[in-house]
Amino acid sequence: MLFLLVASIALVIAAVFDGISTIYALGKGAEEQNPLFGKHPSGLRVFVQGTIIIAAEIGLSWLLYSYRLVAGDIAGVVILIQSGFHIFFGARNFQVK
Secondary structure, eight states: OHHHHHHHHHHHHHHHHHHHHHHHHHTOOOOOOOOTTSSOHHHHHHHHHHHHHHHHHHHHHHHHHHHHHHHHHHHHHHHHHHHHHHHHHHHHHTOOO
């Protein structure tokens, strides 16, 4: 349970970082590459839609954990990997000039 909690918190922090950096990059003229958001989403859309997506992913992970502990552990690994992608792309967003 602790592992999934830590993974969930890491995902939230990484996603917020990615969201902030996305808004920064969009302000510099970049286009969003995730088709779920459209090429020029508003800051509100980035955070509202992003929050819904991340909450659904974390909720599914906890549902899997309640069904089978090993499924929750696997979901925790997946969301930790996803956290890494959010950090990577967030850092790239801040490189937009």
